[in-house]
Amino acid sequence: MFPVREAAADGWKDLRAAVSNHHLTTTLGWQEVATRYRRSRVGALWLTINMGVLIGVLSLVFGTLFQVPTDEFIPYLATGLILWMFFAACIGEGCSGFIAASETILQVRMPLSTHVGLILYRNLIILGHNLVIIPLVFLAFLRPVPLDALWAIPGFALVLLNLGWMMLILAVICARYRDMTQIVQNAMQVLFYLTPIIWSVALLPDRVGVAWLQINPFYHLINVVRAPLLGHEVTLINWAVVIGLAVVGWALAIPFFGKYRKRVPYWL
Amino acid sequence: MSEPARMLLEGVGVDFPVFNAASLSLKNRVLSAMTGGRIDRQHDGAIVVRGLADINLEIQAGERVGLVGHNGSGKTTLLRVLSGIYFPTQGTVDIRGDCVSLINISLGIDPEATGRENIRLRGAMMGMTPAAVNARLDEIIEFSGLGDFIEMPFRTYSSGMQLRLAFAVSTSIRPQILVMDEWLSTGDEDFRERAEKRMNEVVHATEILVLASHTRELIESTCNRVIWLEHGHIRMDGPVDEVVAAYFG
Numbered sequence: 001m002f003p004v005r006e007a008a009a010d011g012w013k014d015l016r017a018a019v020s021n022h023h024l025t026t027t028l029g030w031q032e033v034a035t036r037y038r039r040s041r042v043g044a045l046w047l048t049i050n051m052g053v054l055i056g057v058l059s060l061v062f063g064t065l066f067q068v069p070t071d072e073f074i075p076y077l078a079t080g081l082i083l084w085m086f087f088a089a090c091i092g093e094g095c096s097g098f099i100a101a102s103e104t105i106l107q108v109r110m111p112l113s114t115h116v117g118l119i120l121y122r123n124l125i126i127l128g129h130n131l132v133i134i135p136l137v138f139l140a141f142l143r144p145v146p147l148d149a150l151w152a153i154p155g156f157a158l159v160l161l162n163l164g165w166m167m168l169i170l171a172v173i174c175a176r177y178r179d180m181t182q183i184v185q186n187a188m189q190v191l192f193y194l195t196p197i198i199w200s201v202a203l204l205p206d207r208v209g210v211a212w213l214q215i216n217p218f219y220h221l222i223n224v225v226r227a228p229l230l231g232h233e234v235t236l237i238n239w240a241v242v243i244g245l246a247v248v249g250w251a252l253a254i255p256f257f258g259k260y261r262k263r264v265p266y267w268l
Numbered sequence: 269m270s271e272p273a274r275m276l277l278e279g280v281g282v283d284f285p286v287f288n289a290a291s292l293s294l295k296n297r298v299l300s301a302m303t304g305g306r307i308d309r310q311h312d313g314a315i316v317v318r319g320l321a322d323i324n325l326e327i328q329a330g331e332r333v334g335l336v337g338h339n340g341s342g343k344t345t346l347l348r349v350l351s352g353i354y355f356p357t358q359g360t361v362d363i364r365g366d367c368v369s370l371i372n373i374s375l376g377i378d379p380e381a382t383g384r385e386n387i388r389l390r391g392a393m394m395g396m397t398p399a400a401v402n403a404r405l406d407e408i409i410e411f412s413g414l415g416d417f418i419e420m421p422f423r424t425y426s427s428g429m430q431l432r433l434a435f436a437v438s439t440s441i442r443p444q445i446l447v448m449d450e451w452l453s454t455g456d457e458d459f460r461e462r463a464e465k466r467m468n469e470v471v472h473a474t475e476i477l478v479l480a481s482h483t484r485e486l487i488e489s490t491c492n493r494v495i496w497l498e499h500g501h502i503r504m505d506g507p508v509d510e511v512v513a514a515y516f517g
Contacts, residue, residue: 027398028389031381031389034385035378035380038380039380103372104375104376104393105353106348106353107369107371107375108353108375108394109352109353109367109369110395262355265348265353266284266285266354
Protein backbone atom coordinates (compact mmCIF):
# COMPACT_ATOMS: atom_id res chain seq x y z
CA MET A 1 0.00 0.00 0.00
CA PHE A 2 1.07 3.55 -0.67
CA PRO A 3 2.43 4.92 2.62
CA VAL A 4 0.41 8.12 2.89
CA ARG A 5 1.63 9.03 6.31
CA GLU A 6 5.29 8.81 5.34
CA ALA A 7 4.76 10.82 2.17
CA ALA A 8 2.82 13.45 4.09
CA ALA A 9 5.59 13.74 6.65
CA ASP A 10 8.10 14.11 3.84
CA GLY A 11 6.12 16.79 2.06
CA TRP A 12 5.52 18.62 5.30
CA LYS A 13 9.24 18.54 6.10
CA ASP A 14 10.09 20.18 2.80
CA LEU A 15 7.44 22.86 3.25
CA ARG A 16 8.64 23.61 6.75
CA ALA A 17 12.22 23.87 5.54
CA ALA A 18 11.07 26.32 2.86
CA VAL A 19 9.30 28.43 5.48
CA SER A 20 12.29 28.50 7.79
CA ASN A 21 14.49 29.46 4.83
CA HIS A 22 12.10 32.24 3.86
CA HIS A 23 15.01 34.61 3.25
CA LEU A 24 15.86 32.46 0.24
CA THR A 25 12.32 32.78 -1.12
CA THR A 26 12.26 36.52 -0.68
CA THR A 27 15.78 37.11 -2.02
CA LEU A 28 15.22 35.06 -5.16
CA GLY A 29 11.61 36.18 -5.60
CA TRP A 30 12.54 39.84 -5.37
CA GLN A 31 15.26 39.32 -7.96
CA GLU A 32 12.81 38.96 -10.83
CA VAL A 33 10.99 42.15 -9.89
CA ALA A 34 14.25 44.00 -9.36
CA THR A 35 15.33 43.08 -12.88
CA ARG A 36 12.33 44.95 -14.24
CA TYR A 37 13.52 48.09 -12.48
CA ARG A 38 17.14 47.90 -13.60
CA ARG A 39 17.03 49.73 -16.87
CA SER A 40 13.62 51.29 -16.66
CA ARG A 41 12.48 54.20 -14.55
CA VAL A 42 8.97 52.88 -14.23
CA GLY A 43 10.05 49.28 -13.74
CA ALA A 44 7.40 46.87 -12.61
CA LEU A 45 4.86 49.69 -12.78
CA TRP A 46 4.80 49.04 -16.52
CA LEU A 47 2.69 46.03 -15.69
CA THR A 48 0.33 48.30 -13.78
CA ILE A 49 0.15 50.73 -16.66
CA ASN A 50 -0.65 47.89 -19.06
CA MET A 51 -3.28 46.65 -16.68
CA GLY A 52 -4.78 50.13 -16.39
CA VAL A 53 -5.00 50.47 -20.16
CA LEU A 54 -6.57 47.04 -20.47
CA ILE A 55 -9.16 47.85 -17.83
CA GLY A 56 -9.94 51.13 -19.56
CA VAL A 57 -10.46 49.52 -22.96
CA LEU A 58 -12.46 46.57 -21.65
CA SER A 59 -14.65 48.96 -19.63
CA LEU A 60 -15.36 50.92 -22.76
CA VAL A 61 -16.14 47.91 -24.94
CA PHE A 62 -18.11 45.75 -22.53
CA GLY A 63 -19.69 48.65 -20.68
CA THR A 64 -21.21 49.70 -23.99
CA LEU A 65 -22.05 46.16 -25.08
CA PHE A 66 -23.78 45.15 -21.87
CA GLN A 67 -25.20 48.65 -21.39
CA VAL A 68 -24.40 48.66 -17.70
CA PRO A 69 -23.78 51.83 -15.67
CA THR A 70 -20.06 52.60 -15.72
CA ASP A 71 -19.82 53.54 -12.04
CA GLU A 72 -20.89 50.02 -11.19
CA PHE A 73 -19.10 48.17 -13.97
CA ILE A 74 -15.62 49.68 -13.94
CA PRO A 75 -14.82 49.02 -10.22
CA TYR A 76 -16.21 45.52 -10.70
CA LEU A 77 -14.08 44.87 -13.76
CA ALA A 78 -10.95 46.44 -12.27
CA THR A 79 -10.96 44.36 -9.07
CA GLY A 80 -11.91 41.18 -10.90
CA LEU A 81 -9.32 41.55 -13.63
CA ILE A 82 -6.48 42.42 -11.26
CA LEU A 83 -7.28 39.38 -9.15
CA TRP A 84 -7.59 37.14 -12.18
CA MET A 85 -4.26 38.25 -13.61
CA PHE A 86 -2.72 37.35 -10.25
CA PHE A 87 -4.32 33.89 -10.31
CA ALA A 88 -3.36 33.26 -13.90
CA ALA A 89 0.24 34.39 -13.38
CA CYS A 90 0.66 32.28 -10.25
CA ILE A 91 -0.78 29.17 -11.83
CA GLY A 92 0.90 29.65 -15.20
CA GLU A 93 4.33 30.29 -13.68
CA GLY A 94 3.68 27.63 -11.04
CA CYS A 95 3.46 25.04 -13.83
CA SER A 96 6.98 25.79 -14.98
CA GLY A 97 8.23 26.36 -11.43
CA PHE A 98 10.53 23.35 -11.28
CA ILE A 99 11.33 23.33 -14.99
CA ALA A 100 12.54 26.94 -14.92
CA ALA A 101 14.61 26.28 -11.81
CA SER A 102 16.07 23.03 -13.14
CA GLU A 103 19.63 24.34 -13.22
CA THR A 104 19.42 25.33 -9.58
CA ILE A 105 17.62 22.17 -8.52
CA LEU A 106 20.33 20.01 -10.10
CA GLN A 107 23.15 21.86 -8.38
CA VAL A 108 22.00 23.17 -5.06
CA ARG A 109 20.12 21.41 -2.37
CA MET A 110 17.31 23.59 -1.14
CA PRO A 111 13.70 22.84 -0.24
CA LEU A 112 11.86 22.14 -3.47
CA SER A 113 8.84 24.12 -2.33
CA THR A 114 11.05 27.23 -2.20
CA HIS A 115 10.92 27.31 -6.00
CA VAL A 116 7.13 27.48 -5.84
CA GLY A 117 7.11 29.88 -2.91
CA LEU A 118 9.23 32.43 -4.71
CA ILE A 119 6.79 32.52 -7.62
CA LEU A 120 3.97 33.26 -5.22
CA TYR A 121 6.07 35.92 -3.50
CA ARG A 122 7.10 37.52 -6.78
CA ASN A 123 3.52 37.72 -8.00
CA LEU A 124 2.41 39.16 -4.68
CA ILE A 125 4.81 42.04 -5.22
CA ILE A 126 3.46 42.56 -8.73
CA LEU A 127 -0.09 42.40 -7.39
CA GLY A 128 0.94 45.05 -4.87
CA HIS A 129 1.83 47.27 -7.83
CA ASN A 130 -1.45 46.61 -9.61
CA LEU A 131 -3.45 47.19 -6.48
CA VAL A 132 -2.75 50.90 -6.87
CA ILE A 133 -5.40 50.97 -9.58
CA ILE A 134 -8.25 50.02 -7.26
CA PRO A 135 -8.27 53.09 -4.97
CA LEU A 136 -7.85 55.27 -8.07
CA VAL A 137 -10.92 53.72 -9.66
CA PHE A 138 -12.91 54.03 -6.43
CA LEU A 139 -11.86 57.63 -6.14
CA ALA A 140 -12.78 58.38 -9.74
CA PHE A 141 -16.36 57.27 -9.13
CA LEU A 142 -16.45 58.65 -5.58
CA ARG A 143 -17.43 55.23 -4.45
CA PRO A 144 -17.45 54.74 -0.67
CA VAL A 145 -15.53 51.78 0.71
CA PRO A 146 -17.79 49.84 3.06
CA LEU A 147 -16.48 48.69 6.42
CA ASP A 148 -17.23 45.15 5.33
CA ALA A 149 -14.41 45.53 2.83
CA LEU A 150 -12.14 44.27 5.60
CA TRP A 151 -13.53 40.81 4.89
CA ALA A 152 -11.41 40.88 1.77
CA ILE A 153 -8.36 40.32 3.97
CA PRO A 154 -9.30 36.85 5.27
CA GLY A 155 -10.69 36.22 1.81
CA PHE A 156 -7.33 36.96 0.24
CA ALA A 157 -5.51 34.84 2.81
CA LEU A 158 -7.70 31.92 1.78
CA VAL A 159 -7.00 32.65 -1.86
CA LEU A 160 -3.25 32.48 -1.21
CA LEU A 161 -3.67 29.24 0.67
CA ASN A 162 -5.54 27.76 -2.25
CA LEU A 163 -3.12 29.01 -4.88
CA GLY A 164 -0.28 27.47 -2.87
CA TRP A 165 -1.48 23.90 -3.10
CA MET A 166 -2.57 24.28 -6.72
CA MET A 167 0.86 25.56 -7.72
CA LEU A 168 2.67 22.86 -5.78
CA ILE A 169 0.72 20.05 -7.42
CA LEU A 170 0.96 21.59 -10.88
CA ALA A 171 4.71 22.18 -10.56
CA VAL A 172 5.22 18.47 -9.87
CA ILE A 173 2.90 17.24 -12.60
CA CYS A 174 4.25 19.65 -15.21
CA ALA A 175 7.85 18.64 -14.46
CA ARG A 176 6.89 15.07 -15.32
CA TYR A 177 4.40 15.68 -18.12
CA ARG A 178 5.56 18.70 -20.05
CA ASP A 179 2.33 18.83 -22.07
CA MET A 180 0.44 19.71 -18.92
CA THR A 181 1.76 23.26 -19.01
CA GLN A 182 -0.05 23.86 -22.30
CA ILE A 183 -3.22 22.20 -21.04
CA VAL A 184 -3.27 24.31 -17.90
CA GLN A 185 -2.66 27.49 -19.87
CA ASN A 186 -5.53 26.56 -22.10
CA ALA A 187 -7.76 25.79 -19.16
CA MET A 188 -6.97 29.13 -17.53
CA GLN A 189 -7.84 30.94 -20.73
CA VAL A 190 -11.19 29.19 -20.91
CA LEU A 191 -11.83 29.75 -17.21
CA PHE A 192 -11.30 33.46 -17.70
CA TYR A 193 -14.47 33.53 -19.79
CA LEU A 194 -16.34 31.09 -17.57
CA THR A 195 -15.67 33.18 -14.48
CA PRO A 196 -17.66 36.36 -13.93
CA ILE A 197 -14.94 38.96 -14.49
CA ILE A 198 -15.92 40.87 -17.59
CA TRP A 199 -19.53 39.83 -17.17
CA SER A 200 -21.50 39.68 -13.95
CA VAL A 201 -23.76 37.07 -12.44
CA ALA A 202 -26.69 39.48 -12.75
CA LEU A 203 -26.43 39.13 -16.53
CA LEU A 204 -26.93 35.36 -16.39
CA PRO A 205 -30.30 33.94 -17.21
CA ASP A 206 -31.68 32.74 -13.88
CA ARG A 207 -32.16 29.03 -14.31
CA VAL A 208 -29.22 27.95 -16.41
CA GLY A 209 -26.11 29.78 -15.43
CA VAL A 210 -26.00 30.22 -11.69
CA ALA A 211 -26.02 26.53 -10.88
CA TRP A 212 -23.16 25.91 -13.30
CA LEU A 213 -21.21 28.77 -11.83
CA GLN A 214 -21.07 27.08 -8.43
CA ILE A 215 -18.79 24.34 -9.70
CA ASN A 216 -16.19 26.82 -10.88
CA PRO A 217 -13.75 27.22 -7.94
CA PHE A 218 -12.39 30.44 -9.35
CA TYR A 219 -15.80 32.05 -9.08
CA HIS A 220 -15.67 31.51 -5.32
CA LEU A 221 -12.03 32.50 -5.08
CA ILE A 222 -12.66 35.79 -6.86
CA ASN A 223 -15.82 36.48 -4.93
CA VAL A 224 -14.37 36.23 -1.43
CA VAL A 225 -12.05 39.13 -2.25
CA ARG A 226 -13.98 41.16 -4.79
CA ALA A 227 -17.42 41.13 -3.23
CA PRO A 228 -16.41 42.65 0.15
CA LEU A 229 -14.51 45.43 -1.64
CA LEU A 230 -17.55 46.32 -3.73
CA GLY A 231 -19.95 46.04 -0.83
CA HIS A 232 -21.59 42.99 -2.35
CA GLU A 233 -22.59 39.98 -0.37
CA VAL A 234 -20.25 37.01 0.01
CA THR A 235 -22.49 33.98 0.23
CA LEU A 236 -22.01 31.24 2.76
CA ILE A 237 -21.41 28.90 -0.16
CA ASN A 238 -18.49 31.08 -1.29
CA TRP A 239 -16.81 30.85 2.10
CA ALA A 240 -17.57 27.17 2.49
CA VAL A 241 -16.14 26.29 -0.92
CA VAL A 242 -13.00 28.34 -0.45
CA ILE A 243 -12.29 26.96 3.02
CA GLY A 244 -13.18 23.42 2.01
CA LEU A 245 -11.02 23.66 -1.09
CA ALA A 246 -8.04 24.83 0.95
CA VAL A 247 -8.39 21.99 3.46
CA VAL A 248 -8.96 19.26 0.89
CA GLY A 249 -6.36 20.72 -1.46
CA TRP A 250 -3.57 20.76 1.09
CA ALA A 251 -4.57 17.36 2.44
CA LEU A 252 -3.99 16.03 -1.07
CA ALA A 253 -1.06 18.23 -2.01
CA ILE A 254 1.20 17.46 0.96
CA PRO A 255 1.32 13.66 0.57
CA PHE A 256 1.38 14.01 -3.22
CA PHE A 257 4.30 16.41 -3.09
CA GLY A 258 6.01 14.26 -0.46
CA LYS A 259 5.72 11.18 -2.64
CA TYR A 260 7.08 12.72 -5.82
CA ARG A 261 9.44 15.33 -4.40
CA LYS A 262 12.38 12.96 -4.64
CA ARG A 263 11.60 12.12 -8.24
CA VAL A 264 11.47 15.69 -9.50
CA PRO A 265 15.26 16.10 -9.98
CA TYR A 266 15.23 13.01 -12.22
CA TRP A 267 12.56 14.48 -14.44
CA LEU A 268 14.42 17.70 -15.15
CA MET B 269 30.06 22.25 17.52
CA SER B 270 28.03 19.70 15.58
CA GLU B 271 28.97 16.07 15.32
CA PRO B 272 31.67 15.06 12.84
CA ALA B 273 30.67 14.75 9.22
CA ARG B 274 30.10 11.33 7.77
CA MET B 275 28.70 9.90 4.58
CA LEU B 276 27.33 6.40 4.40
CA LEU B 277 25.98 4.86 1.22
CA GLU B 278 24.57 1.37 1.28
CA GLY B 279 23.61 -0.47 -1.88
CA VAL B 280 22.93 2.80 -3.66
CA GLY B 281 21.62 2.66 -7.20
CA VAL B 282 20.35 5.44 -9.40
CA ASP B 283 18.09 4.83 -12.37
CA PHE B 284 17.19 7.65 -14.68
CA PRO B 285 13.83 7.44 -16.34
CA VAL B 286 13.95 8.29 -20.04
CA PHE B 287 10.72 9.76 -21.27
CA ASN B 288 11.57 10.63 -24.83
CA ALA B 289 12.93 7.17 -25.47
CA ALA B 290 11.14 6.71 -28.77
CA SER B 291 14.18 8.03 -30.57
CA LEU B 292 16.47 5.64 -28.77
CA SER B 293 18.15 3.89 -31.64
CA LEU B 294 20.41 0.89 -31.69
CA LYS B 295 23.34 3.14 -32.42
CA ASN B 296 22.70 5.20 -29.30
CA ARG B 297 22.28 2.05 -27.34
CA VAL B 298 25.65 0.70 -28.42
CA LEU B 299 27.34 4.05 -27.86
CA SER B 300 26.03 4.52 -24.36
CA ALA B 301 26.86 0.96 -23.44
CA MET B 302 30.42 1.78 -24.34
CA THR B 303 30.64 5.14 -22.66
CA GLY B 304 27.97 5.51 -20.05
CA GLY B 305 25.59 3.61 -17.87
CA ARG B 306 23.45 0.67 -18.84
CA ILE B 307 20.11 1.11 -20.49
CA ASP B 308 17.46 -1.14 -19.09
CA ARG B 309 13.86 -1.84 -19.70
CA GLN B 310 11.85 -2.04 -16.53
CA HIS B 311 9.19 -4.69 -16.16
CA ASP B 312 6.51 -2.14 -16.96
CA GLY B 313 8.21 -1.25 -20.24
CA ALA B 314 9.57 2.14 -19.19
CA ILE B 315 13.14 2.77 -20.27
CA VAL B 316 15.66 3.62 -17.63
CA VAL B 317 19.34 4.42 -17.73
CA ARG B 318 21.31 2.95 -14.89
CA GLY B 319 23.50 5.77 -13.60
CA LEU B 320 24.86 4.09 -10.51
CA ALA B 321 24.53 0.56 -9.22
CA ASP B 322 25.40 -1.09 -5.96
CA ILE B 323 27.53 1.65 -4.46
CA ASN B 324 28.70 0.90 -0.93
CA LEU B 325 30.73 3.67 0.54
CA GLU B 326 31.64 5.14 3.85
CA ILE B 327 33.46 8.44 4.04
CA GLN B 328 34.67 9.66 7.42
CA ALA B 329 35.71 13.09 8.59
CA GLY B 330 39.24 13.88 7.50
CA GLU B 331 39.02 12.05 4.22
CA ARG B 332 39.73 13.86 0.95
CA VAL B 333 38.22 11.69 -1.67
CA GLY B 334 39.17 11.96 -5.32
CA LEU B 335 36.69 10.65 -7.84
CA VAL B 336 38.06 9.41 -11.15
CA GLY B 337 36.49 7.72 -14.11
CA HIS B 338 35.78 8.29 -17.79
CA ASN B 339 33.05 10.60 -18.96
CA GLY B 340 29.71 9.00 -18.26
CA SER B 341 31.06 6.70 -15.59
CA GLY B 342 28.71 8.22 -13.02
CA LYS B 343 30.93 10.82 -11.37
CA THR B 344 28.47 13.68 -11.61
CA THR B 345 25.60 11.44 -10.57
CA LEU B 346 27.52 10.29 -7.51
CA LEU B 347 28.40 13.90 -6.66
CA ARG B 348 24.71 14.74 -6.85
CA VAL B 349 23.78 11.85 -4.62
CA LEU B 350 26.42 12.95 -2.11
CA SER B 351 25.11 16.54 -2.24
CA GLY B 352 21.59 15.37 -1.50
CA ILE B 353 20.24 16.44 -4.89
CA TYR B 354 19.40 13.00 -6.23
CA PHE B 355 17.62 10.66 -3.87
CA PRO B 356 18.80 7.21 -4.93
CA THR B 357 16.27 4.84 -6.42
CA GLN B 358 17.77 1.92 -4.53
CA GLY B 359 19.62 1.69 -1.24
CA THR B 360 20.07 4.26 1.48
CA VAL B 361 22.12 7.39 1.90
CA ASP B 362 22.96 8.86 5.27
CA ILE B 363 24.81 12.14 5.26
CA ARG B 364 25.72 13.96 8.44
CA GLY B 365 26.99 17.49 8.28
CA ASP B 366 26.15 20.47 6.12
CA CYS B 367 27.17 19.98 2.55
CA VAL B 368 27.91 22.56 -0.11
CA SER B 369 28.59 21.71 -3.71
CA LEU B 370 30.74 24.00 -5.79
CA ILE B 371 29.95 22.77 -9.25
CA ASN B 372 29.06 25.92 -11.14
CA ILE B 373 30.28 28.88 -9.11
CA SER B 374 28.36 31.35 -11.26
CA LEU B 375 24.99 29.80 -10.55
CA GLY B 376 22.55 32.37 -9.26
CA ILE B 377 24.44 35.38 -10.54
CA ASP B 378 22.33 38.00 -12.27
CA PRO B 379 24.32 39.96 -14.85
CA GLU B 380 22.12 43.03 -14.48
CA ALA B 381 22.61 43.24 -10.71
CA THR B 382 25.57 44.98 -9.11
CA GLY B 383 28.50 43.09 -7.66
CA ARG B 384 27.27 43.74 -4.15
CA GLU B 385 23.78 42.42 -4.93
CA ASN B 386 25.31 39.39 -6.60
CA ILE B 387 27.25 38.58 -3.46
CA ARG B 388 23.93 38.38 -1.63
CA LEU B 389 22.32 36.34 -4.41
CA ARG B 390 25.15 33.89 -4.75
CA GLY B 391 25.44 33.65 -0.98
CA ALA B 392 21.75 32.82 -0.66
CA MET B 393 22.16 30.16 -3.34
CA MET B 394 24.84 28.49 -1.27
CA GLY B 395 22.62 28.43 1.75
CA MET B 396 24.02 31.42 3.61
CA THR B 397 21.62 33.51 5.65
CA PRO B 398 21.55 37.27 4.99
CA ALA B 399 23.32 37.79 8.33
CA ALA B 400 26.09 35.39 7.34
CA VAL B 401 26.53 37.16 4.00
CA ASN B 402 26.67 40.55 5.69
CA ALA B 403 29.30 39.35 8.11
CA ARG B 404 31.53 38.29 5.22
CA LEU B 405 30.65 41.05 2.80
CA ASP B 406 33.71 43.23 3.37
CA GLU B 407 36.08 40.31 3.25
CA ILE B 408 34.55 39.06 -0.01
CA ILE B 409 34.75 42.47 -1.65
CA GLU B 410 38.33 42.88 -0.55
CA PHE B 411 39.34 39.46 -1.80
CA SER B 412 37.68 40.00 -5.17
CA GLY B 413 39.79 43.12 -5.58
CA LEU B 414 36.99 44.86 -7.44
CA GLY B 415 37.13 48.10 -5.47
CA ASP B 416 34.51 50.59 -6.60
CA PHE B 417 33.37 48.25 -9.35
CA ILE B 418 31.40 46.39 -6.71
CA GLU B 419 28.62 48.96 -7.17
CA MET B 420 28.53 48.46 -10.95
CA PRO B 421 26.37 45.93 -12.78
CA PHE B 422 27.98 42.52 -13.09
CA ARG B 423 27.68 42.56 -16.90
CA THR B 424 30.07 45.51 -17.12
CA TYR B 425 32.89 43.42 -15.64
CA SER B 426 35.61 41.82 -17.67
CA SER B 427 35.43 38.04 -17.68
CA GLY B 428 38.37 37.93 -15.27
CA MET B 429 36.57 40.21 -12.85
CA GLN B 430 33.37 38.20 -13.14
CA LEU B 431 35.21 35.03 -12.30
CA ARG B 432 36.99 36.68 -9.40
CA LEU B 433 33.74 37.80 -7.82
CA ALA B 434 32.07 34.41 -8.25
CA PHE B 435 35.17 32.77 -6.84
CA ALA B 436 35.39 35.14 -3.88
CA VAL B 437 31.79 34.49 -2.80
CA SER B 438 31.82 30.78 -3.49
CA THR B 439 34.92 30.23 -1.41
CA SER B 440 33.79 32.37 1.50
CA ILE B 441 31.93 29.52 3.17
CA ARG B 442 33.40 26.81 5.31
CA PRO B 443 31.04 23.85 5.11
CA GLN B 444 31.65 20.53 6.82
CA ILE B 445 31.40 18.71 3.52
CA LEU B 446 32.53 20.15 0.22
CA VAL B 447 31.68 18.59 -3.12
CA MET B 448 33.50 19.81 -6.21
CA ASP B 449 33.59 18.93 -9.86
CA GLU B 450 37.14 19.82 -10.87
CA TRP B 451 39.24 22.36 -9.03
CA LEU B 452 38.20 25.98 -9.02
CA SER B 453 40.78 28.14 -10.65
CA THR B 454 40.96 31.54 -12.22
CA GLY B 455 42.77 32.60 -15.34
CA ASP B 456 44.04 35.87 -13.93
CA GLU B 457 47.82 35.53 -13.39
CA ASP B 458 48.29 37.66 -10.26
CA PHE B 459 45.04 36.40 -8.82
CA ARG B 460 45.88 32.78 -9.32
CA GLU B 461 48.27 32.55 -6.44
CA ARG B 462 45.86 34.07 -3.95
CA ALA B 463 43.05 31.91 -5.32
CA GLU B 464 45.13 28.80 -4.94
CA LYS B 465 45.91 29.72 -1.35
CA ARG B 466 42.28 30.38 -0.59
CA MET B 467 41.14 27.13 -2.16
CA ASN B 468 43.57 25.28 0.05
CA GLU B 469 42.21 27.11 3.07
CA VAL B 470 38.67 26.07 2.17
CA VAL B 471 39.67 22.49 1.58
CA HIS B 472 41.56 22.28 4.85
CA ALA B 473 38.69 23.81 6.80
CA THR B 474 36.23 21.17 5.59
CA GLU B 475 35.97 17.80 7.22
CA ILE B 476 35.21 15.91 4.03
CA LEU B 477 36.16 16.81 0.49
CA VAL B 478 34.85 14.98 -2.53
CA LEU B 479 36.55 16.08 -5.70
CA ALA B 480 35.89 14.71 -9.16
CA SER B 481 38.78 15.31 -11.51
CA HIS B 482 40.59 14.17 -14.61
CA THR B 483 43.90 15.63 -13.49
CA ARG B 484 46.40 13.24 -11.97
CA GLU B 485 48.53 15.89 -10.24
CA LEU B 486 45.50 17.45 -8.60
CA ILE B 487 44.31 14.16 -7.20
CA GLU B 488 47.77 13.28 -5.99
CA SER B 489 48.34 16.61 -4.26
CA THR B 490 44.90 16.99 -2.69
CA CYS B 491 43.39 13.62 -1.91
CA ASN B 492 44.12 10.81 0.51
CA ARG B 493 41.70 8.34 -1.01
CA VAL B 494 40.59 7.71 -4.57
CA ILE B 495 37.50 6.05 -5.94
CA TRP B 496 37.45 4.86 -9.51
CA LEU B 497 34.03 4.65 -11.08
CA GLU B 498 33.29 2.65 -14.19
CA HIS B 499 29.84 2.12 -15.73
CA GLY B 500 28.25 3.30 -12.51
CA HIS B 501 30.10 0.75 -10.39
CA ILE B 502 33.03 1.23 -8.07
CA ARG B 503 35.91 -0.36 -9.90
CA MET B 504 38.51 0.43 -7.28
CA ASP B 505 38.59 2.23 -3.95
CA GLY B 506 41.75 2.77 -2.00
CA PRO B 507 44.85 4.84 -1.26
CA VAL B 508 45.89 7.44 -3.81
CA ASP B 509 49.03 5.87 -5.26
CA GLU B 510 47.43 2.47 -5.86
CA VAL B 511 44.28 3.66 -7.59
CA VAL B 512 45.96 6.47 -9.50
CA ALA B 513 48.59 4.06 -10.80
CA ALA B 514 45.91 1.63 -11.92
CA TYR B 515 43.65 4.26 -13.46
CA PHE B 516 46.13 6.56 -15.16
CA GLY B 517 48.27 3.56 -16.03
